[in-house]
Amino acid sequence: MSDANTALITRFYQAFQRLDAEAMVACYSDDIVFSDPVFGTLRGKDASDMWRMLTTRAKDFTLTFDAVRADERAGSAHWVARYLFSQTDRAVVNDIQARFVFCDGKICEHHDSFDLWRWSHQALGATGLLLGWSALVQDKVRAQAQKGLRAFQAERG
DSSP states (O other): OHHHHHHHHHHHHHHHHTTOHHHHHTTEEEEEEEEETTTEEEETHHHHHHHHHHHHHOOSOEEEEEEEEEOSSEEEEEEEEEEEETTTTEEEEEEEEEEEEEETTEEEEEEEEOOHHHHHHHHHTHHHHHHTTSHHHHHHHHHHHHHHHHHHHHHHO
């Protein structure tokens, strides 16, 4: 089973490299729980739609991944995404540690962790550098991410 789960994580990131959100979502259970510092916790369709939105809006995107490990229950990976942040056209290199939980051959939990201050400095420039550590700016980043996701979902019907 650990080989199957390692292959599942690999398949997820290979799909992400191709910006193939549907292949990514196919790796998830219907009741997926996703979390990261920008979007917070997303469940089910919201998590799937987040990937659809991000892959649709990706500019100058590349992704590398390594250190994929898995057993019957859990797994992890390291990945680095390079892209232009759509709201500012600033270059971002986001270095991420991912943890996974598996259920019935699918990913049922996916938790990404990264330095939100470092991300906000790259994505937002001077504001991110000076204030990206503050709860005020971090809450604003999260609110914008949620607002963007809701708008994307409304566009899709």
